[in-house]
Amino acid sequence: MSERRAATVDAVTAPGEVGRFSFSVRAPDATGDYSQFFNLVQEGVSWFSSPPDDQLQIRVTSVANECGSVGAAWECDGDSRRRCSGGSLEIEMCSAGCAAGVCSDGPVDADGDGHNTSVDCDDSDPDVYPGAPDPCEDGVDANCDGNDMCGVVTGPDGSVPTGVDAGVGSADDPSDPGADPGTMTIAGGCAAGGTSGAPLASLLLLGLLAIRRRR
Numbered sequence: 001m002s003e004r005r006a007a008t009v010d011a012v013t014a015p016g017e018v019g020r021f022s023f024s025v026r027a028p029d030a031t032g033d034y035s036q037f038f039n040l041v042q043e044g045v046s047w048f049s050s051p052p053d054d055q056l057q058i059r060v061t062s063v064a065n066e067c068g069s070v071g072a073a074w075e076c077d078g079d080s081r082r083r084c085s086g087g088s089l090e091i092e093m094c095s096a097g098c099a100a101g102v103c104s105d106g107p108v109d110a111d112g113d114g115h116n117t118s119v120d121c122d123d124s125d126p127d128v129y130p131g132a133p134d135p136c137e138d139g140v141d142a143n144c145d146g147n148d149m150c151g152v153v154t155g156p157d158g159s160v161p162t163g164v165d166a167g168v169g170s171a172d173d174p175s176d177p178g179a180d181p182g183t184m185t186i187a188g189g190c191a192a193g194g195t196s197g198a199p200l201a202s203l204l205l206l207g208l209l210a211i212r213r214r215r
Contacts, residue, residue, distance in 0.1 A: 025060055034060045063087070074101035120144065 013019035028034060036058045067084030074083045076098035082091045094103035097110060097117070107116035108123070115129040121144040122128040134142040141148045 028062050031062045031064050034062065036060055076101055 010020060023036070025034070025036060038058065066087065066089045068089075070082055070084045070089060072084055074081045074092075076094075077091075079095075079097055080091055080093045081098045081101055081103060082089060084090070092103065096104045096106055097108035098104065099108055099110070107118040109116040109120070110123045111120070111126040111128075113120065113126040113129045113132075115123075117123045120129050121141060128140065128142050128144065130144045132142045132144075134140075134145075134148065137148060139148060
């Protein structure tokens with residue numbers, strides 16, 4: 001078989017029978033229809049067709065690539081994954097998130113901070129997770145305790161007690177005339193009670209008068 005042949009029929013084909021062949025063409029830069037022409041020949045014998053110089057014309061259509069830069073391997077795209085299959089973009093939604101091109105079966109750790117979405121209050125930020133340092137009043141609850149406050153100890157349920165005048169970010173100023181916003185001052189003290197000294201003084205005076213009269 002000549003190396004210059006563009007394609008060959010894969011089996012002996014008698015006159016009147018249908019022969020099949022395949023060929024490849026380089027994809028053009030622009031979309032559209034491109035005609036390919038073939039002359040038919042019986043290998044090593046002669047050209048044949050009707051008329052003898054007739055050509056077989058095949059139209060090749062180049063279409064736009066739907067996949068863009070997406071390859072054949074699955075890749076994550078948010079909570080879904082996608083790949084290019086047969087020139088078409090295939091998309092599959094992942095109900096529990098996607099990691100490394102694989103749909104997850106349960107909670108995921110998308111930001112790689114070691115805490116998955118079952119406990120991480122912001123799984124898109126690796127600096128936010130339970131137990132993380134929480135800078136004062138930056139608008140971010142970095143340790144996922146439900147608060148972004150300083151100087152106030154939260155309860156087991158994450159609530160903030162309202163009976164503490166702790167100042168903002170530091171110990172309370174003794175000269176602070178009132179409670180800080182959102183808090184109240186707890187006041188208290190000790191007092192010792194007893195009988196008044198006036199009745200005791202009266203008894204002492206009466207005793208002195210009785211002694212003088214006896215003299």
